[in-house]
Amino acid sequence: MRKAGYVPRFSPIERLLHWLNALGFFFLLATGLILYLPSLSMLVSRRQTIQSIHFWGGVGWLAALAAVTALGGRRLLTTARELERFDHDDLRWLRRRAAPQGRFNAGQKINAALTAAFTILFAVSGLLLWFGEQNTRYRFASTVILHDGLMYISLLLLAGHLYLALIHPATRHSLRGITLGDVRVEWAARHHSKWQPEGVQVDWRPRQTRKWKPEFTNADRSRRR
Amino acid sequence: MEMDSPPIAGEQEPQPRRFGRGVFLATVAGGLSSLFWGKAAWDQVSGFVSPVASAVAPILPTGGWRIYTISGRMPVFDPARWRLKIGGLVEQPTSLTYEQLRALPRVEQVSTFHCVTGWSVNNVHWAGVRLHDVLALARPQASGQALQFVSMEQPYIDYLTLPQASLRDVMLAYEMDGKPLKQEHGAPLRLVIPEMYGYKNVKWLQQINVVQQATAGYWEDLGYDRDAWVGRSNGYGT
Numbered sequence: 095m096r097k098a099g100y101v102p103r104f105s106p107i108e109r110l111l112h113w114l115n116a117l118g119f120f121f122l123l124a125t126g127l128i129l130y131l132p133s134l135s136m137l138v139s140r141r142q143t144i145q146s147i148h149f150w151g152g153v154g155w156l157a158a159l160a161a162v163t164a165l166g167g168r169r170l171l172t173t174a175r176e177l178e179r180f181d182h183d184d185l186r187w188l189r190r191r192a193a194p195q196g197r198f199n200a201g202q203k204i205n206a207a208l209t210a211a212f213t214i215l216f217a218v219s220g221l222l223l224w225f226g227e228q229n230t231r232y233r234f235a236s237t238v239i240l241h242d243g244l245m246y247i248s249l250l251l252l253a254g255h256l257y258l259a260l261i262h263p264a265t266r267h268s269l270r271g272i273t274l275g276d277v278r279v280e281w282a283a284r285h286h287s288k289w290q291p292e293g294v295q296v297d298w299r300p301r302q303t304r305k306w307k308p309e310f311t312n313a314d315r316s317r318r319r
Numbered sequence: 320m321e322m323d324s325p326p327i328a329g330e331q332e333p334q335p336r337r338f339g340r341g342v343f344l345a346t347v348a349g350g351l352s353s354l355f356w357g358k359a360a361w362d363q364v365s366g367f368v369s370p371v372a373s374a375v376a377p378i379l380p381t382g383g384w385r386i387y388t389i390s391g392r393m394p395v396f397d398p399a400r401w402r403l404k405i406g407g408l409v410e411q412p413t414s415l416t417y418e419q420l421r422a423l424p425r426v427e428q429v430s431t432f433h434c435v436t437g438w439s440v441n442n443v444h445w446a447g448v449r450l451h452d453v454l455a456l457a458r459p460q461a462s463g464q465a466l467q468f469v470s471m472e473q474p475y476i477d478y479l480t481l482p483q484a485s486l487r488d489v490m491l492a493y494e495m496d497g498k499p500l501k502q503e504h505g506a507p508l509r510l511v512i513p514e515m516y517g518y519k520n521v522k523w524l525q526q527i528n529v530v531q532q533a534t535a536g537y538w539e540d541l542g543y544d545r546d547a548w549v550g551r552s553n554g555y556g557t
Contacts, residue, residue: 135386136503142389178339185338207339211346218351223436229542230554236357238437240350243357 099279101291103197103271107166108173112272114162115209118155119248122216125151126245149224156217177206183288197289205251212244219244358437383440386503387517389537394471394523396506403491403508405453407528408463413456417507421493423448428488430513432520433549445511446494450484453491453527463529468510471523477536478545479512479519488513491524516547 104112125148128134129141138144163170177198184200186193198206219241226233258265259272265285271277282289353360398417405413427446433439450466465480483489489512493500500506505522512519518538539545544552 130385132384132386132503135388136393140391141387143391178337178343179335180338181335184335203339204342207342208346211343211350214347215350219354222354226436227541230544233436233554234354235437235555236354236359236361239357239361240353243353244350 100276101279101282102275103268103277103282103291104275105169105173106275107162107169109272109275111159111162111166111170114155114158115213118151118158119252121151122148122155123245123249130242130245149220152217152220156213159213177203179203194287195285195289197286197291199286205255208251212248215240216244383438384504385434385436385438387434388472389475390472393502396502396523398507401507401525403453403524404526405457405529406526407467407530408460409529410458410460411456415453415456417493420448420453420491420508423452426490428490428511430488430511432513433516435516435518435543435547435553444496445490445492446497447490447492447508447511449490454529457529459529462531465530465533467526467528467530467533468521468524469526469528470505470521471525475521475523475537477510477519477521477539478530478533480533483512483515483546486512486514514549516543516549516553518543519547 125144128138128144129148135141135144166173176196180200180203181196183193183195184203187195187200188204219237222232222234222237223241226237259269260266267277267281268285282291401417403415403420405415425446426449427444429442429444431439431441432443454466463481465478466484468477468479470476479489489510491508492511493508495501495504500509505524508524509522510520510524518536533545535545546552550556
């Protein structure tokens with residue numbers, strides 16, 4: 095094993111999507127809090143302007159996410175499939191946290207699913223708030239509860255995310271992956287031992303107690319039959 | 320599914336499941352359906368949650384209020400220059416200073432404030448004066464059947480009919496929760512009518528005109544109901 099070696103973990107398009115999402119979230123959090131917190135709205139006052147900035151910032155964020163997703167095309171689709179699939183080890187990991195994981199662990203997969211769902215729900219409730227102010231047809235008594243609730247849950251998720259990415263000694267190395275793209279082979283072997291990076295020949299199986307199962311192609315399968 | 324590694328005979332490893340897609344779809348579905356039950360659910364638990372909310376209040380000081388303004392700058396209360404004028408269809412047009420207003424009979428009440436966008440603040444402690452005590456000074460004419468409330472925040476105005484304005488707990492408030500009304504809540508004086516949504520509770524009040532009939536106020540020009548009964552207007556409860 096190459097101790098000083100690194101393996102690519104996140105592709106440029108994945109990193110772009112991540113940081114675009116982060117940028118949009120913090121921008122909307124800041125402008126949203128000015129609308130939400132009386133003490134901040136006192137400081138800034140211009141509610142109409144902030145409201146427009148918040149709304150159009152949200153629209154721009156969604157448009158940018160859509161553009162990057164379109165740009166990523168198949169590559170991001172592959173990532174999405176990787177994220178949505180939970181195998182036996184993922185479910186074990188969620189229960190006992192001692193099962194080998196792929197490029198994404200089960201917690202990251204759930205976080206990704208929630209983040210994607212929240213993006214949709216933020217967008218729908220935000221549009222309803224915006225149009226509901228102009229037309230009662232779009233007004234639901236619970237829209238504001240949903241929008242605020244999403245904000246609170248997102249802050250909790252973000253707090254956990256930041257803790258794991260910046261502070262927790264075992265996981266904070268992943269910050270390098272999402273910024274520079276690559277991670278240390280040794281770290282990957284310990285935390286993502288089932289992951290097989292494309293085009294990188296590393297043998298990190300000896301650390302695993304589980305027997306390594308080779309990936310079979312369709313050709314292999316037909317041979318077996 | 321073409322990228323899955325096929326099941327291998329003799330292995331007990333099952334196919335990966337699209338559990339992530341399930342989490343995503345369930346969250347979206349749950350969130351969207353909450354548009355129909357979220358408020359009712361929140362009203363059920365908010366009493367239970369409020370001790371927690373007051374514990375984090377120093378970190379997140381909302382108090383449940385959201386401050387709405389319609390112009391770029393909040394009006395500033397200058398005690399030396401501010402007057403409450405009562406005019407229109409009255410025998411005796413009147414102008415009150417802040418001190419004169421505070422010298423009128425003081426009333427207090429605890430009522431809940433509802434915003435039309437869906438948030439509410441329970442048990443707000445208001446202190447101020449009753450409308451009829453102020454109006455009596457100007458002696459409205461019999462032809463006056465409604466009141467026009469003019470805010471210092473231009474061009475915010477709103478109307479109440481006399482029967483609406485005569486409801487038991489309608490008041491002009493100069494104190495909120497034991498302190499003089501803050502700027503963001505409409506200092507120095509705001510209308511309080513708990514039976515109606517917040518946009519009828521005109522902030523930064525500077526003039527009351529007695530008029531023949533109620534017409535459309537600022538938000539009503541934008542499509543909101545003139546009779547903004549809580550739970551019975553603006554698309555709610557109808």
